Amino acid sequence: MHECGYFLRNNYRLQYKEWRHVPIEFRLPLRHKITTLFEIDVENAEVCKVIDSYLAKAWRGYRSKLHEDFKQIGGLEDPTKAKTTPPSNVSKEDWEYLCDMWPETKYKENAEKKVKARAQRKINSKNGSKSTIHCHIERGLDLESSTGQIETWRLTHWDAKKGWISTDAAAKYEKMMNLRNEHPVESMSDKSIIETVLGRSSVRLHGWGRDPSWWMLTMI
Structure with a gap:
């Protein structure tokens, strides 16, 4: 999981609404980069599902962190101003895309629904962070x-x-x-x-x- 996050942060594409919209052309190189450290059969469909689940989690986690940075610099109040101060490791194009997406009414409504859904979960599991x-x-x-x-x-x-x-x-x-x-x-x-x-x-x-x-x- 750590290595998936590392590769993703250094080879990411952030201009997509959700991970499921990220094209396979972007995912394949990430899978193969992981094989430089681990013996993984990237031709195995089941293995690829697991790798993609780790990449998706890392992708969402990284975007969530960037969203917090966006809010801390006053992006919700002034998205245009926030665009002028992108994080050091994020491209100008990616940052502007995110700054335009986060204030959208539909995005905020979906985010609120997800927060409420997580709060209503009654059944936890004993497997911790393990999926x-x-x-x-x-x-x-x-x-x-x-x-x-x-x-x-x-x-x-x-x-x-x-x-x-x-x-x-x-x-x-x-x-x-x-x-x-x-x-x-x-x-x-x-x-x-x-x-x-x-x-x-x-x-x-x-x-x-x-x-x-x-x-x-x-x-x-």
């Missing part, structure tokens, strides 16, 4: 499999000595298992069940992607 996908991979499981994700979620919210981290987590798991027992894997995967019970924005599923069967269920 759910990282825990899933450590278990030696395939990211594209239809089963196994529910068990990964359970292991990040339950402890052999202390039990469930909350009564709410226990109740959510019970709902997941009820759905698992009611629906065959072919019609409803573990990922679909987790999204149904928790909601896509309420659980850390970085890199798991939305399951095709989930879309079919929402259209029924």
